[in-house]
Amino acid sequence: MANTILSSGVRNNLLTLQQTTAQQGVLQNRLATGKRVNSAIDNPVNYFTALNLNDRGGQLKGLLDGISNGIQTITAASKGIDSITKLVGSLQSTIKQAQNEAAANRPTVAGTLALGNQAEAIATNSTIKDVALNKLVQGTAAAATAGTPGNAGLAAASSTIRLTAATPTATTFDIAITATTTVRDLVEGINKSGIATASVGNDGKLSIVGTGSDALSVDVGTGVGAAFAASATNAAESALLVGTADVSAAVQVGSSAARTSLVQQFNDLRDQIDALAKDAGFNGINLLGGDRLSITLNEKTGSNKNKIDVQGDLLSSASLGISKANNLQTSIAGEFSLQNDNDLNKAADALTNSLASLRATSSSLGSKLAVVQTRQDFTKELINTLTTGADNLVAADPNEEGASLLALNTRQQLSQTALSLANQADQGVLRLFQ
Structure with missing residues (x-):
């Protein structure tokens, strides 16, 4: 089959139309993918740089x-x-x-011996409580009279009353007793100990309550500190103050x-x-x-x-x-x-x-x-x-690509028109030979 001979005008317009169509395809691909660089062929530097950035991301x-x-x-x-x-x-x-x-968890030596009575209160024109507080602790037991305070009867040889709270390391407090020490002095001394508190009730009975929940004992003897020695009648003498059988034995706490x-x-x-x-x-x-x-x-x-x-x-x-x-x-x-x-x-x-x-x-x-x-x-x-x-390296600008595609579409239409005119010109030449 013989090759068709195209005129120069037709060939140029046809080539332009082919280029326009190819460029349209590129732009359409960019708009479809959103990228202006879709492969290494488009731009190898940008393509591989963007690939590395996306891979790290x-x-x-x-x-x-x-x-x-x-x-x-x-x-x-x-x-x-x-x-x-x-x-x-x-x-x-x-x-x-x-x-x-x-309150229910304190060792208490509850007094059962009244250190004063009504007869003494009448004789001294005071209360039973005051009679008990004013009595001397040490000496021969004697009732209070209008002229004498009376005596609780602690042996004269006993010069110390010791309080002991049973802790992992026992805590002691010694109260010195002299011939002039009163029950009031004894109460004040006990209250200063930090181990126990003492009080005399309206019935004249002395009560001692531990300040902690550790067992409490009261001992009578001589000497203080390491020199303390309980008296031979310790149990009886310590009981003399409150009337219990033996307060030298540790009084245990109760359960709250x-x-x-x-x-x-x-x-x-x-x-x-x-x-x-x-x-x-x-x-x-x-x-x-x-x-x-x-x-x-x-x-x-x-x-x-x-x-x-x-x-x-x-x-x-x-x-x-x-x-x-x-x-x-x-x-x-x-x-x-x-x-x-x-x-x-x-x-x-x-x-x-x-x-x-x-x-x-x-x-x-x-x-x-x-x-x-x-x-x-x-x-x-x-x-x-x-x-x-x-994206900055490979992404397409849709506005720019869209405008370019629109321009190519216009260019394509113009190229098609130019191609048609070139064909008409060729046909006019042929009519001269008819």
């Missing part, structure tokens, strides 16, 4: 999930500490309530019903600390159970890899120094007595220390959380920067 997006899980793990532990702190506060309230319920009712309450709250600490995990990691959390912060490897490690603490009532409460009069291994004042004071101190420990742990977790949250925000912003940078 994708890797960082993958790290965001791990960072987010890490934040939730730390937050769960922090919330757990907040709740445990509230439980410790409730334990403190329980201890304070027990400390306030002490109110404190007894708080034992189970305290232990239940303590158990909840352990249970709550075990439930403070997230996604299989519990920072209050001693687990370790590792959060990767960048996409690099080896020495360039950046990560943050959060080592959890094994948090429990035992690790916080909170012992179990019992209803005994003294503490035993791993338990403290809720009936004993000294144990209650130690328990209150232990709870205060527990709160300090919880605050320190919470502060440490808060610091780690702030770092991870900052890195999360930075990573999000970096991903946005990388994506924007990649």
Whole structure:
């Protein structure tokens, strides 16, 4: 088949039309993909640079999930500490309530011997209580008269009355007795001891009550401090003041019903600390159970890899120094007595220390959380920067591409018109030979 000969005008217009159509295809592809660089052929530098930027952004997006899980793990532990702190506060309230319920938990030497009577009150024109308070302690027993205060009858050889509170280390207080010491002086001395308080009732009977919940004893003898020696008739002479059989033997405390009712309450709250600490995990990691959390912060490897490690603490009532409460009069291994004042004071101190420990742990977790949250925000912003940078290299401007396509469509129409005119011109030449 012979080749068709085209005139120069037709050929030029046809070539222009083909170029326009090709450019339209490129613009239509840009508008369809939203990119002006779709392959290395379009612009190899921009294409591969954008590819690297998008690849790094994708890797960082993958790290965001791990960072987010890490934040939730730390937050769960922090919330757990907040709740445990509230439980410790409730334990403190329980201890304070027990400390306030002490009236029935004091060793009491209840007087049964009246140091004064109605006849003495009439003779001295005073009350039975005043008769008892004004009597001398040391000397031959004698009733009060209008001219004499009377005498309680403590042996002249006994010059010291000792109070002893049974603590882990016994606490003693000595009161010196002389020939001029009155029962009033004795009461004032006991009240200064810090171990016990004393009073004389309207019936003339002396009562001694311990200031703590430790057992209390009263001894009579000579000497003070290390030189104290109980008298041979110690039991009888100490009983002489109050009328009981033997107050030299330690008077034990009673059990407070109110404190007894708080034992189970305290232990239940303590158990909840352990249970709550075990439930403070997230996604299989519990920072209050001693687990370790590792959060990767960048996409690099080896020495360039950046990560943050959060080592959890094994948090429990035992690790916080909170012992179990019992209803005994003294503490035993791993338990403290809720009936004993000294144990209650130690328990209150232990709870205060527990709160300090919880605050320190919470502060440490808060610091780690702030770092991870900052890195999360930075990573999000970096991903946005990388994506924007990649788009700047390859993204198409729809307004510009649309305007260019519209211009090409107009150019195509003009080219088609020009091609038609060129054909008509060729046909006019042929008509000359008809």
